[in-house]
Amino acid sequence: MSHSNPNLSVTREIRFKQTPMLRTAAPGSSNKFLIAGQGVLIFKFKTAVTPDFSTELSFSKADNSEGIRLIMNAGYLKLFRYKGQHAEVLFETAKGLPNDKNAFFWVSLDSNNRCYRFGTGEARLETLVFEYFFSSTQSNSFLHNLTDYNFNAALIQPMRLLRDPVQNHVPMKVKGMDELTITDVASAAFMPKANLNSIGQQLYENVAGKKFVLNDDDFPDFAQAIEYSIATPGCWCYETLKTKSDNKPAGLSKQIYLRITLGQNGGESPGIPYVMEVWPPGCFSSIHNHAGANALIRVLHGEIKVHLYPYLGAPKTYNPEGAVFGKGDVTWISPTLNQFHQLVNPNPDGPSCITIQCYMYDADDSGHYGYFDYIGADNQVTSYEPGSDCDFLKFRKIIRKEWENRNK
Numbered sequence: 001m002s003h004s005n006p007n008l009s010v011t012r013e014i015r016f017k018q019t020p021m022l023r024t025a026a027p028g029s030s031n032k033f034l035i036a037g038q039g040v041l042i043f044k045f046k047t048a049v050t051p052d053f054s055t056e057l058s059f060s061k062a063d064n065s066e067g068i069r070l071i072m073n074a075g076y077l078k079l080f081r082y083k084g085q086h087a088e089v090l091f092e093t094a095k096g097l098p099n100d101k102n103a104f105f106w107v108s109l110d111s112n113n114r115c116y117r118f119g120t121g122e123a124r125l126e127t128l129v130f131e132y133f134f135s136s137t138q139s140n141s142f143l144h145n146l147t148d149y150n151f152n153a154a155l156i157q158p159m160r161l162l163r164d165p166v167q168n169h170v171p172m173k174v175k176g177m178d179e180l181t182i183t184d185v186a187s188a189a190f191m192p193k194a195n196l197n198s199i200g201q202q203l204y205e206n207v208a209g210k211k212f213v214l215n216d217d218d219f220p221d222f223a224q225a226i227e228y229s230i231a232t233p234g235c236w237c238y239e240t241l242k243t244k245s246d247n248k249p250a251g252l253s254k255q256i257y258l259r260i261t262l263g264q265n266g267g268e269s270p271g272i273p274y275v276m277e278v279w280p281p282g283c284f285s286s287i288h289n290h291a292g293a294n295a296l297i298r299v300l301h302g303e304i305k306v307h308l309y310p311y312l313g314a315p316k317t318y319n320p321e322g323a324v325f326g327k328g329d330v331t332w333i334s335p336t337l338n339q340f341h342q343l344v345n346p347n348p349d350g351p352s353c354i355t356i357q358c359y360m361y362d363a364d365d366s367g368h369y370g371y372f373d374y375i376g377a378d379n380q381v382t383s384y385e386p387g388s389d390c391d392f393l394k395f396r397k398i399i400r401k402e403w404e405n406r407n408k
């Protein structure tokens with residue numbers, strides 16, 4: 001399968017290329033891992049998981065004389081080790097596959113740590129369904145010699161092959177070289193900027209600088225002036241937000257924020273690459289994805305809380321408590337990780353939150369899907385074209401004028 005296969009459009013939310021510390025490639029016709037004994041295959045099913053659905057995925061030696069086979073169906077997942085005609089059950093789950101047309105899956109082989117993992121959604125520990133550790137006597141050179149993956153192409157759509165196995169929790173908060181400590185690395189509490197993919201690093205450089213802030217010498221009260229505009233009837237933010245809120249269905253009046261864009265759409269990103277987003281107290285976004293693009297988000301004012309989802313339409317978040325980012329914090333999105341999220345201003349009584357987001361497709365993303373998808377009111381995946389409520393320079397002028405006239 002070619003990486004630019006147009007059939008991948010159904011899986012555009014994960015146009016995998018590079019993720020931090022993961023070098024990736026599209027599944028090829030050779031069905032070879034990039035490195036013997038390790039890798040992740042991400043895939044989805046071509047048909048619904050009905051009660052009579054069953055299929056298998058195996059990792060094998062090149063001659064398929066032995067390997068590991070996973071049987072998957074609605075009732076259970078069952079892992080075997082096989083050699084010739086002989087097969088031994090290693091592990092069986094009590095629950096099978098979900099029948100969810102939006103779901104996708106991953107299988108990770110890690111011969112160095114003698115571990116086999118299966119998960120639903122983004123390939124990461126948080127979406128793990130089961131793991132099986134081989135004993136040292138079981139494995140020896142067996143796992144290292146598994147070079148191929150095999151599946152029924154009528155039932156399984158491979159989406160991506162990652163070079164490196166799923167092993168560690170991947171931190172959401174990014175730190176640059178001058179902030180990163182030895183303890184940060186030892187505890188894996190932060191994502192070193194240098195470990196973002198090359199586009200992620202570029203985006204970081206764009207927005208993480210000391211002077212990339214709201215309040216500058218020219219307008220030292222900019223953040224406060226935006227708060228004033230949000231809170232004051234007749235002001236631009238208040239009225240624009242009110243119109244948005246009035247147009248929302250019942251119960252979603254707080255699912256609103258402002259998109260203030262910087263510059264033009266240069267064809268490298270879904271919508272305009274830089275967007276300043278303004279989140280009034282307690283307001284939130286839909287659960288959405290990011291067109292398989294890279295993104296950086298920096299908090300300029302207030303706090304934002306991020307809930308992550310395994311895939312769009314997944315029944316629940318896997319970090320229900322949310323990850324909260326404060327002023328100056330930076331978080332990231334890659335084509336393979338952190339794609340599915342909901343943002344919330346966690347402070348119902350204020351302050352508002354203001355973030356800057358910066359987006360860019362991967363260099364080899366030939367699809368340039370231009371929409372963010374979300375789950376609409378009818379529970380269907382729906383496309384959203386990232387738009388603009390106002391250009392940044394115009395916005396700044398409006399806010400300044402309102403601020404200067406506030407007591408008149």
Ligand SMILES: [Fe+2]
Binds near residue numbers: 288289290341343
């Ligand atoms: Fe987003």
